[in-house]
Amino acid sequence: MSEPDYGAPRGMPAELERALAAEVSLRSRMRYVAVGLAGGCAAVLIAVLWATEPQALPVRTQAVFAGLIAVGLAWAAVAAWALTRRRPLYAQDQVVGARLALAVSTVTGIVGTALASVRGTTTAALTTALVGIALTATAGVLLARARSRRRELLRLRDVLHGDCA
Known part of the structure; x- marks a missing residue:
């Protein structure tokens, strides 16, 4: 079984090896899954609330909803970006x-x-x-x-x- 490739040469110091192993660990990746789901779900929930309002919302409320949706999507995008990287x-x-x-x-x-x-x-x-x-x-x-x-x-x-x- 080969050693994982962390983007650093063989014989690296233990400190760097530990840091890189933590970056690609299951725990680290699961944190990003949680962040992505939280951001995406929040954005979708707010969008659904906004879309199902029977009457038009005030402009300020629409601006806040749009901002909250943008923030949720931004966190989901950061998580997706981090999860799709194959190297530290x-x-x-x-x-x-x-x-x-x-x-x-x-x-x-x-x-x-x-x-x-x-x-x-x-x-x-x-x-x-x-x-x-x-x-x-x-x-x-x-x-x-x-x-x-x-x-x-x-x-x-x-x-x-x-x-x-």
Whole structure:
């Protein structure tokens, strides 16, 4: 039985081997299946709710539904992209997911705060802004960590390729 090919040369350090094995593990792939199903099912559910409304929805509601459908489809697309790769992505999937999370949390925070400011109280607007800031900051930290992890994995890979050349 041959060893799995992780896109790195033979004799790689145990640290890189563990990281690459985790990327292609069944557990990792099942997480992407779950993310894809959640995103796709959410998008379909919202689309069905929207399509079966007996009367036209207000424009703001239509915009929010369209946005939620887009977010669900984006997560499903990220999952499909990651699942169709046959080689390790060296944490590129984590970077893409973190970018999507940052974009969605930023837009949600801004739009939610604007709507709360117009339609709610000062307390509601402030609370919404704080939640938006917290979510955006968390997504930013996750993006920084994903980029750092990717750089480290690529550095290890490049060192190994240099040693084998």
